[in-house]
Amino acid sequence: xxxxxxxxxxxxxxxxxxxxxxxxxxxxxxxxxxxxxxxxxxxxxxxxxxxxxxxxxxxxxxxxxxxxxxxxxxxxxxxxxxxxxxxxxxxxxxxxxxxxxxxxxxxxxxxxxxxxxxxxxxxxxxxxxxxxxxxxxxxxxxxxxxxxxxxxxxxxxxxxxxxxxxxxxxxxxxxxxxxxxxxxxxxxxxxxxxxxxxxxxxxxxxxxxxxxxxxxxxxxxxxxxxxxxxxxxxxxxxxxxxxxxxxxxxxxxxxxxxxxxxxxxxxxxxxxxxxxxxxxxxxxxxxxxxxxxxxxxxxxxxxxx
Numbered sequence: 001x002x003x004x005x006x007x008x009x010x011x012x013x014x015x016x017x018x019x020x021x022x023x024x025x026x027x028x029x030x031x032x033x034x035x036x037x038x039x040x041x042x043x044x045x046x047x048x049x050x051x052x053x054x055x056x057x058x059x060x061x062x063x064x065x066x067x068x069x070x071x072x073x074x075x076x077x078x079x080x081x082x083x084x085x086x087x088x089x090x091x092x093x094x095x096x097x098x099x100x101x102x103x104x105x106x107x108x109x110x111x112x113x114x115x116x117x118x119x120x121x122x123x124x125x126x127x128x129x130x131x132x133x134x135x136x137x138x139x140x141x142x143x144x145x146x147x148x149x150x151x152x153x154x155x156x157x158x159x160x161x162x163x164x165x166x167x168x169x170x171x172x173x174x175x176x177x178x179x180x181x182x183x184x185x186x187x188x189x190x191x192x193x194x195x196x197x198x199x200x201x202x203x204x205x206x207x208x209x210x211x212x213x214x215x216x217x218x219x220x221x222x223x224x225x226x227x228x229x230x231x232x233x234x235x236x237x238x239x240x241x242x243x244x245x246x247x248x249x250x251x252x253x254x255x256x257x258x259x260x261x262x263x264x265x266x267x268x269x270x271x272x273x274x275x276x277x278x279x280x281x282x283x284x285x286x287x288x289x290x291x292x293x294x295x296x297x298x299x300x301x302x303x304x305x
Contacts, residue, residue, distance in 0.1 A: 039163040042101025046129065048169060049079060053201045057270040059229060059251060060204065066227060067206070070213035077207035077275040078120070078130035081168055082194055084149055085135040088158055089167060091119050094133045094199075097166040098123075103131060109291045114190060114298060115140040120289055129205070132289060136190050145187045148180060152195060172198030178260040181267065189302040196258050196267050202301070203250065208276035209285070217247045217276040224251070232271070232300045239293035245278040245286030248293050253301040271300040 103121040118134035155174035185192035256269035
């Protein structure tokens with residue numbers, strides 16, 4: 001099939017080459033931010049993302065309310081998004097409104113086992129959350145999964161994505177059956193989550209350092225467990241350590257009802273994460289991510305765990 005004069009295989013080869021170069025070409029060159037102009041402030045975009053996230057994940061609101069009652073308003077550490085490594089909807093495309101809103105490229109991450117590539121983005125305003133965007137490396141999978149994802153993307157009217165309607169708030173732009181969701185889940189939980197939910201925040205993250213009523217991530221975890229929240233125990237409740245300058249934990253994504261073409265079914269939705277950062281030897285707070293820890297955090301939406 002031809003798209004814009006290029007075959008799908010040609011498009012995929014371009015995407016593969018950009019990952020092999022170490023960074024998505026549009027993001028690393030800054031071209032995305034030069035050609036894209038935000039129609040709303042990035043703070044408003046983040047508030048819109050937060051509102052949708054809270055609707056999909058009521059436990060996030062419950063936890064925020066719990067902390068507020070203890071005198072701790074929410075400060076978000078980072079927001080995470082998922083996508084596929086088709087360059088029309090990959091990391092660079094998702095990053096456009098954030099780059100246009102003053103964010104800059106941070107670092108990149110590789111997840112060999114989960115077949116993912118990711119980048120994070122930071123803003124000069126420390127109160128604005130970091131942005132973490134990952135993409136599934138489709139070429140690492142067998143033909144059936146690639147064909148299934150291609151069929152989903154073919155349904156997406158990509159002309160609808162612009163400065164007024166950025167990709168990160170597009171929602172699910174395709175129709176999909178529960179049977180297809182199950183077949184994707186058996187090959188890649190990540191692909192199944194994308195098929196069910198599309199473009200929205202996969203998770204928001206409480207910045208533990210800003211909390212006054214608890215002194216550590218371990219203390220926050222204990223509070224949440226005592227309140228009945230289930231945490232992701234993959235690799236231990238706390239992923240990371242002060243020695244790598246970052247500790248993370250997360251809730252297990254609750255199931256939510258999703259409208260598939262063959263009926264309404266309950267599948268994993270979004271989760272809430274918690275991060276405590278530690279100072280580097282130069283005194284600056286570590287602002288990146290630890291791939292080994294993030295790999296375990298991804299399990300928060302895996303119904304097979």
